[in-house]
Amino acid sequence: MTKPRVSVIMRCKNSDWVIAQALAGLFSQTFRDFELIVVDSGSTDKTLEIVKHYPCNLIEIEAKAYYPGKVLNMAIEHAQGDIIVFQNSDSVPLCEYSLERLVAAFDDAQIKGAFGRQIPRPEAVTWVRRDYEISFPVCGEAPPWITLSLPLAAIRKSIWKEHKFYVDAWASEDTEWGNWARNNNHAIKYVADAIVMHSHNYNxxxxxxxxxxxxxxxxxxxxxxxxxxxxxxxxxxxxxxxxxxxxxxxxxxxxxxxxxxxxxxxxxxxxxxxxxxxxxxxxxxxxxxxxxxxxxxxxxxxxxx
Structure with missing residues (x-):
């Protein structure tokens, strides 16, 4: 069996309201040389029923065992690909070439990480729309405080081996990894035409x-x-x-x-x-x-x- 070039890691929990769209979007991509690893942290809805309709390596953990950095490191250990792509279960690809454009960034050997553009959902409230306009511009560079953003992102597994996702605190594992990469002269590219729909109207x-x-x-x-x-x-x-x-x-x-x-x-x-x-x-x-x-x-x- 040929080793896939890319491994896609998708984390989920009770995502049946959106994960079917996320998976359908992923498996409709023009780039198909990937394996899918799904990590579920205790879903009690129909999430797992939906996931099982797609070819994937399913890893199930208890909800209390979910620590982002630890879970990502564990999933990457299982990955066969040289490029590790992260797609959230609530991130829906909006064009068929999002994954192709994201992976193409790694044709440049200098690129060690990349992340795509996130567009807010139609129901996004005004302050959410504003934040996304600033954080994920239509063209040019992302603002400096966005070092990496895992709703749609990718890194080289070889570089991850040098610096795994940190576990010192519970959150911001993508920010920490991107900041480490930047401080060590590892280039991370913002790919504005690799587009997913992703946002939250937090109360x-x-x-x-x-x-x-x-x-x-x-x-x-x-x-x-x-x-x-x-x-x-x-x-x-x-x-x-x-x-x-x-x-x-x-x-x-x-x-x-x-x-x-x-x-x-x-x-x-x-x-x-x-x-x-x-x-x-x-x-x-x-x-x-x-x-x-x-x-x-x-x-x-x-x-x-």
């Missing part, structure tokens, strides 16, 4: 959970130390920026929600950053607090992506 609880673990992770990635002054400054700047955008979009009802959302967004990051700082100073390698914060605020019934 305030979900925003808190996501930003908490991101604040914790940034201590380990950037040695970033937050304080109340920075929180206040970011709150004011982001609130003004969002307000102006909503005015231009004539979204006055949504505009009323901006202060509460931006306060939670910044405060959760600050609280997570404080936990990360304390853990790092004490040499505490227990990442379970971040996991529990996410599950408490995001909900344990579905995939956290």
């Amino acid at each position: 305030l609880k979900e925003i808190y959970g996501r930003r908490f673990v991101e604040g914790e992770a940034d201590v380990f990635i950037y040695n970033n130390r937050d304080n109340v002054f920075k929180v206040c400054k970011r709150f004011l700047v982001s609130t003004l920026r969002d307000t102006l955008y909503h005015i231009r979009q004539v979204e006055f009802i949504e505009m009323l929600k901006i202060p509460a959302r931006r306060f939670v967004y910044q405060w959760a990051y600050y609280k997570g950053n404080k936990l990360g700082t304390k853990r790092k100073l004490r040499g505490n390698d227990d990442t379970s607090v971040g996991q529990q914060i996410v599950l408490k605020h995001y909900g344990s019934e579905r995939e956290i992506s």
Whole structure:
């Protein structure tokens, strides 16, 4: 049997609302020289029934065993391909050549990683649309804070062997790997015409959970130390920026929600950053607090992506 050039890793949990679209999009790609590895972390809906209609290597783990960095490293160990592609179970390819364009980036030997463009879902609210417009431009380069983004991304397995996904904190495993690559002169390419649909309309609880673990992770990635002054400054700047955008979009009802959302967004990051700082100073390698914060605020019934 010929070894596939590419291994696609898809993580899922209770994704039956979208995974059929994600898989149909993947298996409709012009590039077909891939194997699929699906890691399910305790689905209780019809996700596994859908997955089993497609050829794949299915790995099932318990929900409590789901730590992103550890799960990705385990899945890559099983992968046969030289290029490892990551596609979230809620990321739907919007064109048949997305995978082909992403993989083609590696024809350049200097490229060690690549990530595609994410377009928000039709139901995405105004602030989500704005964030995606900035983070994933139609052309040119992605902003510097997007070092890698796993809803659609790829890396060389040989480079992963030099630096595996980190497990110091629960979140931002893609950001940490991309930052390491950049700091070690490994080129990562933004492929704007490798397109998937992916976004979330997070409520305030979900925003808190996501930003908490991101604040914790940034201590380990950037040695970033937050304080109340920075929180206040970011709150004011982001609130003004969002307000102006909503005015231009004539979204006055949504505009009323901006202060509460931006306060939670910044405060959760600050609280997570404080936990990360304390853990790092004490040499505490227990990442379970971040996991529990996410599950408490995001909900344990579905995939956290």
